[in-house]
Amino acid sequence: MIKDSIRHFIATELAVGGANTAITDSDQLLEQGIIDSFGIMTLLSFLEEKFSVHIEGDDLTPENFSSISTISALIDRKAGLSAGA
């Protein structure tokens, strides 16, 4: 599951609280400060490597990174694009 894998990464690597941090699909990652300027860079490296996608500057929007659901939807779109090409 894309969402679980993103959730695991965010909980263990970005959230201050370790693997036990509970993050729901709709938690507001930016508003709650779970993703900050350091976090977004490590998250990008993870997403690109894990899902073999390339995330461009245009994809880096608050809308795409607001929650686990929206990040997962972004990965779906990007992965779909590269698979179809």
Added chain:
Amino acid sequence: MNRLSAHHEIDHWALLTPEKTAVHDGRLALTYAELAAASNRLGQALCGLGVKSQDRVVFCLSRSVHCLTALLGILRAGAVYVPIDPKSPPDRARSILHDCEPRAFICDATTRSLARSVAGAELPIICLGTTPADAGENERDQSWIDGYPAVRPLTEVADDDLAYILYTSGSTGQPKGVMILHQNIRSYIDWAVRRFAIDASDRILCTAPFHFDMSTFDIFTTLRRGAALFIATEALALFPEKLVVFMEQHQVTLWKGISSLLMYLARAGVLRPGRLPALRRVLYGGESLATRWLIHWMEVFPEKVFYNVYGPTEATGISLFHQIEALPGSPQELIPIGYPCADTYVYLLTSDLDPVPDGAIGELFIGGAGLARGYLNAPEKTARAFLPDPFRPGARVYRTGDLARKRADGAYEFVGRADHQVKIMGYRIELGEIEHALSALPGVNDVAVAAMAAGDQDLRELVAFIEGELTADTTAAFEQLKQQLPVYMIPRRLCTVARLPRCPRGKVDRHALQALEFK
């Protein structure tokens, strides 16, 4: 002729170009006339509260035009401004208040609850920009400020008076307050506006947090030349395309950015030829920038001028700078931190304070007009960091803890740290401060923190190696740490190890830590 202090320059521009935008945060803008009036009212209000010359006043604000109003209002009252990170954990904010004993706490709607939780009953809270309905007894609001006249308070400021205090990480667990004088700012800004040819037509981007010394450049070069300051909100720094659009919309001409943000923009692929046409000068610093990212910037924008700048908070701003004259030949090329700026000199010394031979590595010491008075309420720390100049009687030098080398052409190269300080996202972090907080966790016998490579080769993250058995669960442990440390100082992993690697004499072997496996 009496020279004007930094905060009085605004009156000059308020007369000359009253309608011109002084500061803009993407939402609100203030003209020079408005900024002068708003800061005069706040200055009068602070005097009305009984704030006296050289009293400290704290401000803790989200990134907005109010930051400028606050710091200028405080200076106009003859007081010393102390910025606190709005994301500061309550314990850290309390320890800063305890140390600097402010006479007032300036907040806004977003930081009011933090202000209330840390200020205590005696400290007046002033909420800028809003008039909350539920104001407590010791709370003032914007309408209270607006009751004061927009007239410059009759305060005098001497050159060797304090202008601000910035708190940086301290190795013993206590943040250190660096005391910066009006004359430090003047000397630095005099040089900067000349060297980077800043004038009234400039539109300067501000991405540096106000509790960070990089903001000194942005604020005071703008005010010196009557230029315009564009404050980027935190969210903009997360989304490179939005930041670039913001810079384009406001036709930013000069940006002094933290290296990691330049790397992020390059990495995100938002830099393309033809973009950012107004931007002419880019200064980067705060930490090293991997040369491959500099090459990326320079290849996309061959017409712009790039400068690598270096300087500790204790020496006000930029101490050394290097103009990049040509595209680096390879990503392996080391970009020097360059040459000392005006009224600044440096030494490379051994631990016995003897000069190192030409070309050898030594510890970098800085002398000159930028040197801070020292650390507030910490004469011993001050004496350890600010030493009598071994070669110029009567002068002082600041011991940076940075190791450097002088090239044959006279430019200095940064090669690393002499101690246990690391930089993450430009934040200066003493590993000792983190270790101090961790050692208070139940079950921890000893602990060492290291900055380890994280995924991407140019990123590092903090890892704590704990000797002992953490008795609390990790969630509770992190909760406790969050009360004490800013988020950027909290290790992302806590690893228990049987024994920490040690040098023969028993000190933790930090080199060997890097090789430890962790899971």
